[in-house]
Amino acid sequence: MNYFTLSKKSSIAYLLVSLLLVGGCASNRVNRQTYRPAEARKVDKASQFLKVHMSNGYVYVLNSWEIDDTAGVKGDGKLFDYNRDLVKEGSFQIPFRDVSLFETNEVNPPPQIVAMSLVTGVSVALTLYCIANPKACFGSCPTFYVWDGKRMQVQAEGFSASIAPALEERDIDALYLARPTNRDLEMWVTNEALETHVIRYAALLLARRTENGRVFVTPSGEFYQTDSISGPATATAEEGDCLGKLSAVDGNEYFSTADSANLASTEEIQLRFDRVPGGNLGLVLGYRQTLLTTFLFYQELAYMGNSVGYWIAGLQQDKLGFAKAVKSQLWGALGAVEVLVQDKDGRWIKEGEVSEVGPIATNVEMIPLNIALPESAKIKLRLTRGLWRLDYAALARITARVEPERILPKSVVRGDSIVDNKAKEEMSGIAGPLVTLPGDKYSVIYRLPEDYRNYELFLDTKGYYLEWMRKEWADEENAGMALMMFSNPGKYLRILAPEFKKIEPQIERSFWSSKYVEH
Amino acid sequence: MSNTNLPALKLLLVAAIAIFSGCASVQAPSGYLPGASETQWDVYGGWITVAYSDSGTINTADGEFIGFQDSVVYVLTKSEPVSIRCEDVRSASFDIYSKKTWLFAGWTLLGSVSVLSHGYYAVLSLPLWLLTGIPSTISESLDGRYAENTPTIYWWQSISKFSRFPQGIPKQVDLRELKLKRFSL
Known part of the structure; x- marks a missing residue:
C-alpha cells in the first residue's frame, strides 16, 4: 500500500521538515x-x-x-x-x-520541547539512515519457525533462490535444531518481508536415525544415516584459527568480508581431522549466506526499475534464456562452498559443493566423500569471500541410505486463531498454491509418530516468491546493468564490488533490524 | 493494507485519542488570549471562567479577569462586569496565554507516522514517540492554566497578578465603563 501520493523520498522529506517546523513553533512558559x-x-x-x-x-x-x-x-x-x-x-x-x-x-521554552527535540533528532536520524540504505532495509524470505527447546526459532527459509515463477523449485531443509515436545509438531510459516510468497506445499520429511547418530541430506536430496560424528582438530582461515566457530550449529559463525574489487574472489579454509573413522564418510556443513546475494538481488531489481514487470515476464517466457543464466551463470560466478579432499598423492580433489541461497536460516547438509581418507585427513573449503557464513563442519560415518517418510499438515491455523482448512489443503499440495502476503502467519501442525524422538526432521517445500518493488529502487533504473547480470555476471560482480563494500559494515544490522514484521 | 500494519495504526489511533482526551480545553474565545511571548507586553487580564452560587442557583461568569480585591473577584464578561464574593465561588479555571497543544499533538502524530520509514526499528521508535509526545502534549495543554474547586483567598491572591489590575481595582475606575479587549477570530 502507498501511504503517500508523493514519492516516498519526497514524502519523508516533507515529514522531516514538518517535524522540525512544528518543533520550532512550540510555545513558551511564562514566569x-x-x-x-x-x-x-x-x-x-x-x-x-x-x-x-x-x-x-x-x-x-x-x-x-x-x-x-x-x-x-x-x-x-x-x-x-x-x-x-x-x-x-x-x-x-x-x-x-x-x-x-x-x-x-x-x-x-517548556521542558517538553527538549524531550520532543531529542526524540525528533533520533527519529530523523533513523529515517535518514533507512533512506540512505534502502537495500539494507525490509528484507526477508519465506521463513519457517520450529521449537528448538527454548523458543520458536527460524530453522528454514524456503526456496530462497526462487525469485520468479520461472525459478520455482523444490527445497529440502534440515530442521537440525528442532526439538519436538510431543507428537504434534507446530511450525510457523511466515511472510515477514514485502514479498508475495507462493507455496505449492510444505511437507515434513521424517528419517529414522540411530541412537547416537543423525541423518543428513545431501544437496541432491539423498538422505543418509550416520554415526561417529566428529569435528576437525584444526580449522584455519586466511585470517587465522576459526575452529571455535565451526564446532557446533550455534550461530557463532565464521565469515569474511567481500573483496573490494571483485565480489567473486575466493578464500580457503583448511580443516584437519584426526582419528578419522573407517568406512564411507561425509563432510557435514552448517552454513548460510551473508547478505551479499540479497544486495545483488535488490540491486538487480533497482536496475530493472520500473520495467521490472517486463523483466520478470521475460524470465517467465525465458526467450532469452534468463532463467538458465540465473541458475548457471550468476550462481556459477558467485560460487559455492566447494569441498576438496587431498588424495594420497597430495592433490586436491573436489568432492562436491553446497550452495543453498539465503541469509536467514542455517542449512545443514552433507557431502558424501568418494575418496578414502587417511587417519589424519586434510579437507579444504573454497568459498567466495564475504558470501558465506560457516557455522559447522564435521565428518560423519555413513551407515545407510534412508528414504524419509512424508507427513502432510494435520491442521492449519491462520493468524492466531482461525482454523483454515483451505490453507491446509494448499499447504499439502492438494489444492493451491497458498499465497501469502506481508505479515501473514500460519501455524501448521504435523502429526509425528509415537517414537518421534527417533526421527530426524526435514522440511520439504516448493514454490517461489515475488519481491515487491520499492520506489526508491526505481531511481537506479539501468537496463544495461540489469542485462549484464545475465550476460556477463563476472563483470557485473566486479562493478558492484565497491558499492557493496560501502554498505557491508552495517548491512547485517540494518537487515535484521528492519524486518517488515517480527514473529 | 497488510494486516500487520493494523496494530500499529490502532496504536496510533489510541495515541491520538489519548493525546486529545488528556488535554485541557481552553474556554477563552479564539483569538482572545495572547501567545506566551506576547504576555510580556499584553495589557489585559487572562480569561477566567467562574461557577458561583447566586441565591441558591449556580451561575457561570466567563470573561476577562479584571482583579481580586477584598475577597471579591471581578470578571468583565462580554455583556457586563460581574463581581463575585469569594465564598460564593464553586470552581474557577483560568488561562493566561494561548497554548499550542495542537502543535505538540501534530508533532507527535507526524513523528509517529514517520516511524513507517523505520522498518523494524519502529518497534522502538513508535513507543518512544508516544511516550514522549503524549505527556508533552498534555503538559502543553495544562501549561498556563489554573483551575480550582472552591478556591481559597490564597489561590485568588496567587493568580491576581494575571488580572488586568494586579494592584487591585483602582478607585478611579468605574467598572461599568470597562471595555473588553477587541480581538479577531
Whole structure:
C-alpha cells in the first residue's frame, strides 16, 4: 500500500521538515513577577519588557527601561489607560509615588520541547539512515519457525533462490535444531518481508536415525544415516584459527568480508581431522549466506526499475534464456562452498559443493566423500569471500541410505486463531498454491509418530516468491546493468564490488533490524 | 493494507485519542488570549471562567479577569462586569496565554507516522514517540492554566497578578465603563 501520493523520498522529506517546523513553533512558559515600589531594586533587570501598573489603573509598557532608586523609572514605550486605550507613545519618566506595581515576565521554552527535540533528532536520524540504505532495509524470505527447546526459532527459509515463477523449485531443509515436545509438531510459516510468497506445499520429511547418530541430506536430496560424528582438530582461515566457530550449529559463525574489487574472489579454509573413522564418510556443513546475494538481488531489481514487470515476464517466457543464466551463470560466478579432499598423492580433489541461497536460516547438509581418507585427513573449503557464513563442519560415518517418510499438515491455523482448512489443503499440495502476503502467519501442525524422538526432521517445500518493488529502487533504473547480470555476471560482480563494500559494515544490522514484521 | 500494519495504526489511533482526551480545553474565545511571548507586553487580564452560587442557583461568569480585591473577584464578561464574593465561588479555571497543544499533538502524530520509514526499528521508535509526545502534549495543554474547586483567598491572591489590575481595582475606575479587549477570530 502507498501511504503517500508523493514519492516516498519526497514524502519523508516533507515529514522531516514538518517535524522540525512544528518543533520550532512550540510555545513558551511564562514566569510573571510583581514588585511593590519599595521592592524596585529586586526587579529583574534582564527582563526585556517592564510593565508599570499605576494607582489610577493606567499601565506603562516599557521596552527599554532603567530604574533609578531615587527618581523612579525611565524608559521608552507606551502608556495605556484603564480601558487599555493607547494614551501616549514615547519616552517616559515615572516617579515612584504614582506606581502601584512593577511587573516582569520571564518567558522560557517548556521542558517538553527538549524531550520532543531529542526524540525528533533520533527519529530523523533513523529515517535518514533507512533512506540512505534502502537495500539494507525490509528484507526477508519465506521463513519457517520450529521449537528448538527454548523458543520458536527460524530453522528454514524456503526456496530462497526462487525469485520468479520461472525459478520455482523444490527445497529440502534440515530442521537440525528442532526439538519436538510431543507428537504434534507446530511450525510457523511466515511472510515477514514485502514479498508475495507462493507455496505449492510444505511437507515434513521424517528419517529414522540411530541412537547416537543423525541423518543428513545431501544437496541432491539423498538422505543418509550416520554415526561417529566428529569435528576437525584444526580449522584455519586466511585470517587465522576459526575452529571455535565451526564446532557446533550455534550461530557463532565464521565469515569474511567481500573483496573490494571483485565480489567473486575466493578464500580457503583448511580443516584437519584426526582419528578419522573407517568406512564411507561425509563432510557435514552448517552454513548460510551473508547478505551479499540479497544486495545483488535488490540491486538487480533497482536496475530493472520500473520495467521490472517486463523483466520478470521475460524470465517467465525465458526467450532469452534468463532463467538458465540465473541458475548457471550468476550462481556459477558467485560460487559455492566447494569441498576438496587431498588424495594420497597430495592433490586436491573436489568432492562436491553446497550452495543453498539465503541469509536467514542455517542449512545443514552433507557431502558424501568418494575418496578414502587417511587417519589424519586434510579437507579444504573454497568459498567466495564475504558470501558465506560457516557455522559447522564435521565428518560423519555413513551407515545407510534412508528414504524419509512424508507427513502432510494435520491442521492449519491462520493468524492466531482461525482454523483454515483451505490453507491446509494448499499447504499439502492438494489444492493451491497458498499465497501469502506481508505479515501473514500460519501455524501448521504435523502429526509425528509415537517414537518421534527417533526421527530426524526435514522440511520439504516448493514454490517461489515475488519481491515487491520499492520506489526508491526505481531511481537506479539501468537496463544495461540489469542485462549484464545475465550476460556477463563476472563483470557485473566486479562493478558492484565497491558499492557493496560501502554498505557491508552495517548491512547485517540494518537487515535484521528492519524486518517488515517480527514473529 | 497488510494486516500487520493494523496494530500499529490502532496504536496510533489510541495515541491520538489519548493525546486529545488528556488535554485541557481552553474556554477563552479564539483569538482572545495572547501567545506566551506576547504576555510580556499584553495589557489585559487572562480569561477566567467562574461557577458561583447566586441565591441558591449556580451561575457561570466567563470573561476577562479584571482583579481580586477584598475577597471579591471581578470578571468583565462580554455583556457586563460581574463581581463575585469569594465564598460564593464553586470552581474557577483560568488561562493566561494561548497554548499550542495542537502543535505538540501534530508533532507527535507526524513523528509517529514517520516511524513507517523505520522498518523494524519502529518497534522502538513508535513507543518512544508516544511516550514522549503524549505527556508533552498534555503538559502543553495544562501549561498556563489554573483551575480550582472552591478556591481559597490564597489561590485568588496567587493568580491576581494575571488580572488586568494586579494592584487591585483602582478607585478611579468605574467598572461599568470597562471595555473588553477587541480581538479577531
